[in-house]
Amino acid sequence: xxxxIPSAPGSSGYLDMFPERRMSYFGNSYILGLTVTAGIGGLLxxxxxxxISGALLYIKDDFEVVKQSSFLQETIVSMAIVGAIIGAASxxxxxxxxxRKKATMFADVVFAAGAIVMAAAPDPYVLISGxxxxxLGVGVASVTAPVYIAEASPxxxxxxxxxTNVLMITGGQFLSYLVNAAFTQVPGTWxxxxxxxxxxxxxxxxxxxFMPESPRWLFMKNRKSEAFQVLVRIYDISRLEDExxxxxxxxxxxxxxxxxxxxxxxxxxxxxxxxxxxxxxxQAFQQFTGINTVMYYSPxxxxxxxxxxxxxxxxxxxxxxxxxxxxxxVGIYFIDHCGRRKLALxxxxxxxxxxxxxxVSFFKQSDASSSDGGLYGWLAVLGLALYIAFFAPGxxxxxxxxxSEIYPQQYRGICGGMSATVNWISNLVVAQTFxxxxxxxxxxxxxxxxxxxxxxxxxxxxxxVPETQGLTFSEVEQIWKERAWxxxxxxxxxxxxxxxxxxxxxxxxxxxx
Numbered sequence: 001x002x003x004x005i006p007s008a009p010g011s012s013g014y015l016d017m018f019p020e021r022r023m024s025y026f027g028n029s030y031i032l033g034l035t036v037t038a039g040i041g042g043l044l045x046x047x048x049x050x051x052i053s054g055a056l057l058y059i060k061d062d063f064e065v066v067k068q069s070s071f072l073q074e075t076i077v078s079m080a081i082v083g084a085i086i087g088a089a090s091x092x093x094x095x096x097x098x099x100r101k102k103a104t105m106f107a108d109v110v111f112a113a114g115a116i117v118m119a120a121a122p123d124p125y126v127l128i129s130g131x132x133x134x135x136l137g138v139g140v141a142s143v144t145a146p147v148y149i150a151e152a153s154p155x156x157x158x159x160x161x162x163x164t165n166v167l168m169i170t171g172g173q174f175l176s177y178l179v180n181a182a183f184t185q186v187p188g189t190w191x192x193x194x195x196x197x198x199x200x201x202x203x204x205x206x207x208x209x210f211m212p213e214s215p216r217w218l219f220m221k222n223r224k225s226e227a228f229q230v231l232v233r234i235y236d237i238s239r240l241e242d243e244x245x246x247x248x249x250x251x252x253x254x255x256x257x258x259x260x261x262x263x264x265x266x267x268x269x270x271x272x273x274x275x276x277x278x279x280x281x282x283q284a285f286q287q288f289t290g291i292n293t294v295m296y297y298s299p300x301x302x303x304x305x306x307x308x309x310x311x312x313x314x315x316x317x318x319x320x321x322x323x324x325x326x327x328x329x330v331g332i333y334f335i336d337h338c339g340r341r342k343l344a345l346x347x348x349x350x351x352x353x354x355x356x357x358x359x360v361s362f363f364k365q366s367d368a369s370s371s372d373g374g375l376y377g378w379l380a381v382l383g384l385a386l387y388i389a390f391f392a393p394g395x396x397x398x399x400x401x402x403x404s405e406i407y408p409q410q411y412r413g414i415c416g417g418m419s420a421t422v423n424w425i426s427n428l429v430v431a432q433t434f435x436x437x438x439x440x441x442x443x444x445x446x447x448x449x450x451x452x453x454x455x456x457x458x459x460x461x462x463x464x465v466p467e468t469q470g471l472t473f474s475e476v477e478q479i480w481k482e483r484a485w486x487x488x489x490x491x492x493x494x495x496x497x498x499x500x501x502x503x504x505x506x507x508x509x510x511x512x513x
Contacts, residue, residue, distance in 0.1 A: 023154045025161070025332070030233045031152060035161045037211055038148045039168035040204035041104060041141030044111055044197065046172025047179075048138055049292065050321070051193050052077055052131075054180030058190040063124045072124055078428060079128050083135020084142065085424045091143035092417020096410075099221075100148035100214040103140055108205040111137030112198040119195025130194075137201070139424065143417045150404035151214040151412075152234065155472050159335035162404050163397035167332060170325040170392065177318045216473075219247045220409050246474050250409050261410055266418065271480035275406045276415050278464045280422040282344075282399035285457035287426035289351055290450040291391055293434045294320070294384060316381060320388055327392025339469035340398050341461060347394020348458045354390055355451035358383035363444035383447075395457075399423070405468050408477050 026032060056076065060067040066076070087107070094103045114133030121127035145165045153161045183192045215234070218227035227247070235243055266272050334343055358380055365376035407415040438446040466479045 023157055025157050025336075027157070028234060031154075031157075031161065034152055034211055035149050035164050036168075037204065037207045038104065038145045039165045040200050040207070041107060041138075041145040042165040042168030043172040043175070043200055044204075045138050045142055046169035046174075047176045047197050047200070048080055048134055048172075050173040050176030051180060051197065052080070054177070054184075055190040055193040058193075059124070059127070062190070066124050074432070075128055076124065076131060078432065079131040080135035080138065081424055081428045081431070083132040083137075084139035085135075085421055085428070087136040087139020087141075088143050088417050088420035088424055089139075090417070091140040091420070092414035094140060095144055095147060095413035095417070099217050100144055100151070101208060101211060103144045104148065105205055105208050107137045107140035107144065108201040108208070109137075110134075110140070112201040112205070115195050115198030115201065119191045119198075121191075134197070139420070142423075143413070143420045146400045146404035147412055147416050148214055150401075151216040152212075152230070154234065156470055157336055158405060159340065159397075159401050159469065160332045162401040163328065163332045163335050166397040166400055167325065167328040170321070170328045170396065174318075174321040174325045177321050181318075216247065216250070216409055220251060246472050249474050250477075261414060263414065263418065266411060266415060271477075271484040272407075272411060272415070274464075274483055275411075275480045276418065278466070279399075279403040279406055279415065279419040281460050281464060282402055283419045283423035284426045285453070285460060286395050286399045287423060287430050288450075289348070289391070289395060289454045289457055290355070290387075290430065290434075290447075291395070292427050293430055293450070294387060294391075316384075320384055323385060323388045324392045324396070327389055328396055331393035331397045334393060335397055335401060336469065339467050340402055341465055341467045343394045344398045344461050344465070345458060347390050347396075347398070348454050348461065350390025351387060351395065352451050352454045352458075354383050354387035355447050355454060357386065359444045359447040359451060361444075362442065362447065402465065402468060405471075405473060406466075406476055406480070409473070 056073060059076065060073070066072045087110075091103065091107075094106065098106075111134055114130045114135075114137060117130030117133060118127055119130075121130055146162050149162050149165060150158055179193055179196060183189050186192055212230040213226070215227040215230040218224070218230065228244075231240060231243055266276055331343065338346075361376045361379035361383055365380070403416055403419045404412075434446060437449065441449075466476075466483075468476050468479075471479075
């Protein structure tokens with residue numbers, strides 16, 4: 001059976017010809033339930049990055065050695081990021097070997113164990129080991145959730161559904177601020193703050209028992225009947241044949257490659273180098289344009305702007321976190337309507353303007369020696385708010401969405417893990433250097449440097465990142481073949497026609513029943 005990829009579902013031409021087959025974001029409760037369940041990993045991700053800033057204040061009160069050692073404070077904060085780097089690096093292999101479902105459940109077990117260790121820690125060194133475990137779980141989850149959601153999603157809503165995981169991340173950050181506020185007067189303050197994070201992990205583990213494995217992973221592992229039982233709950237019978245065509249085409253491509261891939265194989269293939277460079281570059285620029293600087297240090301930045309009240313700084317930071325979550329909701333809509341490139345570019349242009357406003361406000365405030373609540377202090381707060389308003393809908397979800405869809409099936413886990421590792425390493429670098437740069441060169445110069453990096457990010461997106469809106473995985477793979485070798489690369493044919501017809505008959509009976 002010869003496959004004609006351009007006429008397949010998910011390509012813009014096909015869905016324009018048959019608009020009645022276009023699925024909406026809320027069009028399939030099964031997919032939405034799977035997305036929300038997988039997205040709990042994003043909630044854990046976001047909560048952990050936000051909760052430690054408040055918990056550390058009380059950890060210092062309980063452990064004098066932490067209060068006296070900046071190194072221990074930094075280690076407690078950064079050990080989770082170190083764990084996430086390790087988890088993301090190994091998460092790709094875990095995903096490819098054991099599947100998306102088992103990888104998610106493994107991450108939950110590790111995260112819950114880490115939460116228990118943190119809550120019961122008798123000394124800061126046990127606490128640090130708990131932070132490492134939590135980081136390992138977050139790292140594996142950060143790789144798994146976007147890929148799991150993308151592989152179960154119809155192409156026309158894939159961007160929005162993957163972006164739901166980013167909404168869970170930003171929602172987790174907002175939740176962490178609320179939890180920090182809620183437990184400030186409770187005995188064992190920081191233990192509750194850190195320990196309660198294990199509850200969502202346990203909930204996700206329980207829900208994942210009833211969730212299916214990724215249909216694409218099942219198909220590529222030659223478990224086609226199981227894959228079809230999942231697909232039949234996602235697509236109606238009129239679209240199933242085309243979806244299986246795509247999976248069969250992808251399987252034929254994989255058969256031409258060796259069965260297992262290694263990290264070095266990513267760099268041996270020209271098209272894979274191009275894809276990984278685009279994906280990892282987006283992840284790096286997401287961090288180097290300063291988002292987690294804003295989230296980690298927003299109270300500090302607000303105080304640097306002249307608002308020295310802790311309560312006011314925390315309140316303004318809570319508002320910023322809420323804006324981050326709300327902006328992600330906007331991004332869920334626009335990512336499948338405007339496209340990934342346009343959304344990233346418009347987001348970055350706004351980020352550049354916002355960072356320049358922040359830079360100017362700090363330069364001017366330094367010159368004018370403004371008092372609390374002065375004009376330039378409020379201008380800095382406006383710059384922070386605008387930064388989140390522009391960043392959250394675009395550069396928040398786009399890197400994760402693009403990385404979930406630009407790699408071939410055989411490389412998706414390993415490349416997703418590698419690009420997530422780049423994100424976490426970049427996160428660590430920015431978190432460890434921003435305040436030092438601000439102290440050495442001035443806050444205005446620090447934000448100006450971030451603005452310059454954002455300009456480089458615009459150039460990078462224009463040159464290296466293709467538009468993937470509405471494209472099937474096979475069509476995205478073809479983009480890299482054409483970029484690497486020109487327009488002469490074609491698609492093979494599938495030898496699974498008889499098998500497919502049998503599966504379709506099975507699907508028809510399943511839907512009738």
